[in-house]
Amino acid sequence: MTWHKLTFSVTVSTGEDLGAMEHMSEMICDVTEAILNGVPETTVETFDKVAYEISAPNENDSASFTTAVSEYGHSLAVNITKQANRMDIRKGDKVLVTIAKIGGKD
Numbered sequence: 001m002t003w004h005k006l007t008f009s010v011t012v013s014t015g016e017d018l019g020a021m022e023h024m025s026e027m028i029c030d031v032t033e034a035i036l037n038g039v040p041e042t043t044v045e046t047f048d049k050v051a052y053e054i055s056a057p058n059e060n061d062s063a064s065f066t067t068a069v070s071e072y073g074h075s076l077a078v079n080i081t082k083q084a085n086r087m088d089i090r091k092g093d094k095v096l097v098t099i100a101k102i103g104g105k106d
Contacts, residue, residue, distance in 0.1 A: 003048070011061065018054070025052035063087060066102065 010028070012021070029050045036047045063083040070077045080089075089095060 021054055025054060028052065061087070 012024070029052055033047075033050045036044055036050070063080075063086070065083060067078050067080075070079070084090075
């Protein structure tokens with residue numbers, strides 16, 4: 001049998017309610033254990049530990065910045081090259097994008 005460590009990360013905003021964060025983390029662990037208990041033995045023979053760790057997000061995990069919208073033909077675009085390079089984002093990577101208008105035209 002070969003052991004592999006499977007890790008996933010979830011970033012959420014909960015204000016200052018650490019108790020809610022811990023409760024949600026425990027629920028995610030319970031669901032993960034239920035899933036692992038229900039898979040065929042040929043997929044997962046056994047698992048050792050399902051646990052959570054609460055930590056502040058790494059500063060390289062996200063970026064928030066202000067930029068202007070450009071126009072290329074019939075398309076609108078924003079330049080994220082500097083932030084993408086810092087975060088090691090490459091063509092084809094999936095990203096979460098949030099957009100908000102911050103004022104009128106200049």
